[in-house]
Amino acid sequence: xxxxxxxxxxxxxxxxxxxxxxxxxxxxxxxxxxxxxxxxxxxxxxxxxxxxxxxxxxxxxxxxxxxxxxxxxxxxxxxxxxxxxxxxxxxxxxxxxxxxxxxxxxxxxxxxxxxxxxxxxxxxxxxxxxxxxxxxxxxxxxxxxxxxxxxxxxxxxxxxxxxxxxxxxxxxxxxxxxxxxxxxxxxxxxxxxxxxxxxxxxxxxxxxxxxxxxxxxxxxxxxxxxxxxxxxxxxxxxxxxxxxxxxxxxxxxxxxxxxxxxxxxxxxxxxxxxxxxxxxxxxxxxxxxxxxxxxxxxxxxxxxxxxxxxxxxxxxxxxxxxxxxxxxxxxxxxxxxxxxxxxxxxxxxxxxxxxxxxxxxxxxxxxxxxxxxxxxxxxxxxxxxxxxxxxxxxxxxxxxxxxxxxxxxxxxxxxxxxxxxxxxxxxxxxxxxxxxxxxxxxxxxxxx
Ligand code: GAL
Numbered sequence: 001x002x003x004x005x006x007x008x009x010x011x012x013x014x015x016x017x018x019x020x021x022x023x024x025x026x027x028x029x030x031x032x033x034x035x036x037x038x039x040x041x042x043x044x045x046x047x048x049x050x051x052x053x054x055x056x057x058x059x060x061x062x063x064x065x066x067x068x069x070x071x072x073x074x075x076x077x078x079x080x081x082x083x084x085x086x087x088x089x090x091x092x093x094x095x096x097x098x099x100x101x102x103x104x105x106x107x108x109x110x111x112x113x114x115x116x117x118x119x120x121x122x123x124x125x126x127x128x129x130x131x132x133x134x135x136x137x138x139x140x141x142x143x144x145x146x147x148x149x150x151x152x153x154x155x156x157x158x159x160x161x162x163x164x165x166x167x168x169x170x171x172x173x174x175x176x177x178x179x180x181x182x183x184x185x186x187x188x189x190x191x192x193x194x195x196x197x198x199x200x201x202x203x204x205x206x207x208x209x210x211x212x213x214x215x216x217x218x219x220x221x222x223x224x225x226x227x228x229x230x231x232x233x234x235x236x237x238x239x240x241x242x243x244x245x246x247x248x249x250x251x252x253x254x255x256x257x258x259x260x261x262x263x264x265x266x267x268x269x270x271x272x273x274x275x276x277x278x279x280x281x282x283x284x285x286x287x288x289x290x291x292x293x294x295x296x297x298x299x300x301x302x303x304x305x306x307x308x309x310x311x312x313x314x315x316x317x318x319x320x321x322x323x324x325x326x327x328x329x330x331x332x333x334x335x336x337x338x339x340x341x342x343x344x345x346x347x348x349x350x351x352x353x354x355x356x357x358x359x360x361x362x363x364x365x366x367x368x369x370x371x372x373x374x375x376x377x378x379x380x381x382x383x384x385x386x387x388x389x390x391x392x393x394x395x396x397x398x399x400x401x402x403x404x405x406x407x408x409x410x411x412x413x414x415x416x417x418x419x420x421x422x423x424x425x426x427x428x429x430x431x432x433x434x435x436x437x438x439x440x441x442x443x444x445x446x447x448x
């Protein structure tokens with residue numbers, strides 16, 4: 001029997017002619033295949049092809065993508081449990097995370113190696129020069145441990161060979177400079193805390209975190225943005241300071257809740273066209289907000305978008321590679337480490353898509369805890385497209401000054417693990433990988 005509801009497989013096109021749906025479908029499929037083909041060709045022939053080549057043929061790059069495993073043995077529990085205690089609380093196996101969080105763990109030196117193994121770029125290191133040892137204490141040019149947690153770097157045009165890492169502690173925001181990214185000179189406190197005025201944002205018992213500095217080409221000023229809070233984290237604001245020099249002194253201007261929203265972990269990002277953006281965790285850290293700054297970088301504009309809504313991400317570190325924006329974030333577990341995620345977007349204002357966990361090597365716990373650290377910043381390396389330094393902090397909540405730096409190579413190459421929603425299943429975007437290494441150094445071609 002004829003089904004009167006059956007949809008016709010042909011429908012009228014131009015006056016009188018009939019196009020079959022299958023022709024349209026095949027044309028579309030052909031178009032998509034062509035698109036895919038061109039994207040593959042451009043990946044091979046274009047800049048990203050060259051990057052692939054650099055990465056696989058350069059021996060020092062090859063070392064960077066080698067997967068290095070960690071095999072850390074959890075020590076047996078100390079002392080025998082009394083039979084009564086064993087009955088009361090059944091024994092739970094200790095995990096590496098328990099050991100990391102336990103200040104008295106026998107493995108403390110594994111996560112927080114002491115002064116004996118400190119990296120001292122001023123001493124004759126022979127073949128060990130320029131090596132980063134993630135987690136070890138790192139000394140400045142005067143032999144003091146570098147204090148630059150939660151910082152960022154501004155490698156501006158005028159300062160392409162100079163880098164500045166900035167941090168906060170109770171004394172204020174400090175600044176270090178380097179020409180080789182290994183030897184760091186302490187430039188002193190560039191934004192001092194307020195000693196006596198308790199109503200001041202910078203009063204020494206308040207909180208100042210994640211300071212970031214960018215240079216404004218139009219005004220010729222260095223502008224610092226930071227997370228400003230009270231000791232209970234209820235103020236949830238951003239602060240702005242300004243200076244004529246990257247090494248300060250910075251004048252503190254004001255704080256505010258950007259776009260009227262609470263703001264905690266934050267970063268700023270200066271795009272190629274000179275427009276800078278503020279990215280901050282908001283709505284009680286349940287989502288991120290992103291919006292352009294005014295052209296003098298001293299305020300937010302009234303444009304803002306909510307991104308990663310309901311995902312509870314923080315510690316954003318944003319970078320751009322071949323026109324695509326990438327952002328590493330952490331989950332929200334305070335100072336305790338958790339799993340990093342990478343997100344990517346074609347437009348910085350979104351939509352942003354998840355690309356999964358970028359961490360490779362170490363062991364499973366390392367990968368699920370971002371190598372026991374939290375993202376802070378991603379540094380592009382002039383002349384080495386596709387290679388970045390991933391800067392993270394291994395927090396020591398008991399004594400934040402005793403936190404450690406985890407710097408690792410971040411490489412953008414190869415197809416993404418998961419097809420992205422807006423790309424019809426084609427992995428047009430590259431995978432972002434952060435490789436664990438006990439020790440590593442930048443390729444010799446990059447020498448500042
Ligand atoms: C973390 C955040 C840090 C700091 C800390 C305070 O989640 O990333 O920047 O704010 O919480 O507990």
